[in-house]
Amino acid sequence: MLxxxxxxxxxxxxxxxxxxxxxxxxxxxxxxxxxLRPFAGVGQLFAAMVAAVDRAPDExxxxxxxxxxxLASRTQRAAGLTxxxxxxxxxxxxxxxxxxxxxxxxxxxxxxxxxxGFPYIVCVRRHTRDSILRDFERRxxxxxxxEAQTSIGEICRIAALRLDQLVASEDKLPVHGRLSTHxxxxxxxxxxxxxxxxxxxxxxxxxxxxVARAVTNSDGRTDQPLIGGRPVPIGRYELTFxxxxxxxxxxxxxxxxxxxxxxxxxxxxxxxxxxxxxxLLVTPWSYATYRGS
Numbered sequence: 407m408l409x410x411x412x413x414x415x416x417x418x419x420x421x422x423x424x425x426x427x428x429x430x431x432x433x434x435x436x437x438x439x440x441x442l443r444p445f446a447g448v449g450q451l452f453a454a455m456v457a458a459v460d461r462a463p464d465e466x467x468x469x470x471x472x473x474x475x476x477l478a479s480r481t482q483r484a485a486g487l488t489x490x491x492x493x494x495x496x497x498x499x500x501x502x503x504x505x506x507x508x509x510x511x512x513x514x515x516x517x518x519x520x521x522x523g524f525p526y527i528v529c530v531r532r533h534t535r536d537s538i539l540r541d542f543e544r545r546x547x548x549x550x551x552x553e554a555q556t557s558i559g560e561i562c563r564i565a566a567l568r569l570d571q572l573v574a575s576e577d578k579l580p581v582h583g584r585l586s587t588h589x590x591x592x593x594x595x596x597x598x599x600x601x602x603x604x605x606x607x608x609x610x611x612x613x614x615x616x617v618a619r620a621v622t623n624s625d626g627r628t629d630q631p632l633i634g635g636r637p638v639p640i641g642r643y644e645l646t647f648x649x650x651x652x653x654x655x656x657x658x659x660x661x662x663x664x665x666x667x668x669x670x671x672x673x674x675x676x677x678x679x680x681x682x683x684x685x686l687l688v689t690p691w692s693y694a695t696y697r698g699s
Contacts, residue, residue, distance in 0.1 A: 407574040410451065414444035427490055428455065428568045429561065431473035434466070435459060447577035452569055456562050471524045471557045477538065478503055478511040490568055498530040498538065498639065504612035507535060514542040522550050529563035532678040534607050534641030567637075583638035584681045588698070589626045589647060593658065593689040597626025600655070602648040605632045607641060608672070614644070637678035645671045645684055653690045665691055673697075 413421055421440045426433035438458035445451040459467065475491055478500040487495070495501060503511065518526040528541055545553060563581075570579045585605070589598040605618040620628040632645075650667035653660060666688070673684055683698030 408572055410445060410448055410573055410575040413451075413573065425455075425569075425572070427488055428565045428572065429459065429470060430488065430491065430564075432470050435470075448569060448573050448575035448579060449577050451573065451575075452566055452579060455565065455569075459558060459562065467558060468524065468554065470561060471527060471554065474525050474527050474561070476515045476519075476525050477528070477530065478508060479515065494530050494564070494567075498533060499535055499607075499612075499615060500530065502615075503535070507539075507609075507612040510539055510611055514539065514546070517546060518542065521546065522553050524554075524557070527557045527560045527564075529560050529567065529637075531567055532563065532637045532639060534609070534639045535612060536609050536642065537640040539611075580679060581637065582635055583633070583677070583679045584631045585633040585638045585675070586631045586681070586683050587622075587628060587645065588683070588685040589622050590685065590687050591626075591652075591689070592687050593653075594656075597624065598622055598649075598652060598686075598688065599624045599626060601626075601652045603628060603632070604646045604648075606644045606646070607639070608644055638675050638680070638682060640675055640678055642672065642674050645673070647671075647686050647688070649688055649690075649693075658690050660690055666693065669693055671695055 408424055413424060416424075418437070418440045421443070422433050422436045425436035425439075429435040435455050435458045439451065439454040442454045445454065459470065462470075475487055477495060515526060526542060526545070528538055530538060533541065545556065548556070566579050566581050570581050587603060589601050591598040599622055601622045603620050603622065604616060606614050606616050608614045618632040620630070620632060623629055647669045648667070649669055650660070650664040653664070669686065669688065671684060671686070675682060681699060685695060685698050687694045
């Protein structure tokens with residue numbers, strides 16, 4: 407990562423080269439921010455870059471929007487995306503779409519471009535594939551002016567995440583969420599250690615995909631959040647707890663097969679930068695959950 411202290415003292419050319427693609431193919435944003443150095447923190451740097459976009463003339467803002475690629479475009483992927491765009495689209499699984507998902511993305515991409523004349527833009531690190539498609543449909547009825555403003559907002563979200571990954575600073579941009587869990591064995595009255603946990607992103611059109619696996623520790627928690635250090639993508643999930651083996655290992659008398667073996671909890675995420683805690687209170691014959699914090 408780049409040190410903010412180094413960016414504050416380097417030449418303007420080096421500053422622009424380092425931050426040229428925080429805003430896709432638009433080094434002019436970094437160029438305008440360079441004149442406002444030094445920055446006390448990355449938050450101040452990001453605010454300067456956003457202010458440059460906000461005061462830009464309409465034609466330059468439109469060029470910034472048009473600099474972005476279509477989502478899940480096989481033609482553009484073959485031609486080569488920027489490193490940043492490729493990583494972002496891959497994070498949402500857009501490089502691994504089913505045929506049905508690809509056709510759905512192609513349909514909405516074409517409908518969106520036909521209406522607005524520029525690509526649909528969304529911060530894909532904040533979404534699952536299904537929620538991107540729902541967002542497409544929700545935004546299609548908008549007028550061009552509203553959609554251009556929404557696009558700029560999404561571009562700024564993308565830029566914030568890119569800057570967070572690129573620049574080291576004592577302050578942090580508020581771009582990370584967290585998904586955690588905790589298992590309490592209410593049969594014995596103690597935290598449940600050694601339970602295998604699996605988090606799956608659910609999909610209507612394509613294959614669901616496992617995004618995290620972990621085992622609970624002595625406190626009944628996972629050593630690391632199931633999702634952390636990034637936004638928790640908007641979407642539907644299944645969190646599966648393998649409790650049968652846990653109770654069997656502790657010599658609890660169980661039926662054969664056990665009444666509860668694997669417990670799947672279905673829930674949704676709507677706040678990518680929030681902290682969602684999904685605990686499990688379990689006995690060999692019952693369980694409960696709630697939205698924690």
